[in-house]
Amino acid sequence: MLPKPAIVYTLLLMLSVSAVADSTYPVFNGEKALAHIKTQVAFGPRTPDNSEGKQATLDFIRQTLKPLSSKITVQPFTVQGLNGKNLWATFINPKATGTTNRIMLGAHWDTRPISEQDPDHSKQALPTPGANDGGSGVAVLLELARLFSIKKPEVTVDLIFFDLEDMGNIKNLPFALGAQVFVDQNPFYRPSKGVIVDMVCDKNLRIPQERYSKQQAPKLIKEIWSIAESQNAMGFYKQQGTYIHDDHLPFLKAGIPVVDLIHYPFPDYWHTSRDTIENCDAGSLEQVGNVLSAFVYN
Numbered sequence: 001m002l003p004k005p006a007i008v009y010t011l012l013l014m015l016s017v018s019a020v021a022d023s024t025y026p027v028f029n030g031e032k033a034l035a036h037i038k039t040q041v042a043f044g045p046r047t048p049d050n051s052e053g054k055q056a057t058l059d060f061i062r063q064t065l066k067p068l069s070s071k072i073t074v075q076p077f078t079v080q081g082l083n084g085k086n087l088w089a090t091f092i093n094p095k096a097t098g099t100t101n102r103i104m105l106g107a108h109w110d111t112r113p114i115s116e117q118d119p120d121h122s123k124q125a126l127p128t129p130g131a132n133d134g135g136s137g138v139a140v141l142l143e144l145a146r147l148f149s150i151k152k153p154e155v156t157v158d159l160i161f162f163d164l165e166d167m168g169n170i171k172n173l174p175f176a177l178g179a180q181v182f183v184d185q186n187p188f189y190r191p192s193k194g195v196i197v198d199m200v201c202d203k204n205l206r207i208p209q210e211r212y213s214k215q216q217a218p219k220l221i222k223e224i225w226s227i228a229e230s231q232n233a234m235g236f237y238k239q240q241g242t243y244i245h246d247d248h249l250p251f252l253k254a255g256i257p258v259v260d261l262i263h264y265p266f267p268d269y270w271h272t273s274r275d276t277i278e279n280c281d282a283g284s285l286e287q288v289g290n291v292l293s294a295f296v297y298n
């Protein structure tokens with residue numbers, strides 16, 4: 001006989017599988033998302049001083065989206081002496097007019113140029129590989145794009161890839177530089193709601209309710225966590241997290257409800273040279289991807 005927790009777990013697992021299988025929308029493939037992380041890491045750091053790696057990554061994102069999306073725009077900008085590029089891909093539903101039926105999903109595509117948390121002091125000046133921190137959010141959005149091209153959502157969806165998120169606390173720079181520029185550069189873009197995904201591939205995924213999100217977009221937090229609960233997405237913790245400076249803040253400041261899905265407490269390889277693909281898991285990516293696809297399709 002199975003011990004009780006195992007029975008419960010098995011039942012929950014069956015429920016979650018059927019919940020996904022019964023869905024009328026395409027299913028998110030974690031292995032495909034994992035492959036997207038590998039590709040990005042192979043381009044090297046996506047940092048301001050590695051223009052080759054950045055260009056290759058941007059080209060990869062653009063080429064992947066090109067056959068899937070209705071419209072792709074790259075918005076170059078200069079801020080604090082740094083050059084950045086935000087990429088904006090839209091999946092238009094002509095029936096969803098105006099901004100009342102418009103959902104934004106965002107992730108940062110840059111990576112951190114230093115590994116200041118690395119216990120090995122000799123590695124602290126090196127860039128992080130950015131598998132989880134940078135790669136995972138992009139990977140989730142790219143795999144979602146595949147789903148949106150298979151079945152058009154009833155709302156218009158914008159996927160935004162923000163540059164220069166992870167320069168925070170380097171030479172007194174703030175986090176989320178690119179997202180702030182995006183909000184400033186596009187004053188007429190005001191989606192009804194949005195979600196940022198950042199660090200979502202860890203094997204032991206743990207996403208609590210980030211504190212700014214919970215305080216300033218409580219309805220949206222409720223909506224997402226009820227989807228997570230219905231899918232038995234174990235990585236979503238119905239607990240209050242801490243305040244995190246991420247790409248959602250410029251949107252919240254502009255009065256747009258945007259929630260940050262981010263792993264916390266940060267894993268021990270966060271901002272180190274060990275932020276590699278070995279820490280990532282297709283199942284974790286799938287949890288986040290399926291919650292987001294239900295969020296968009298329902």
Ligand SMILES: [Zn+2]
Pocket residue numbers: 112133166271
């Ligand atoms: Zn970071």
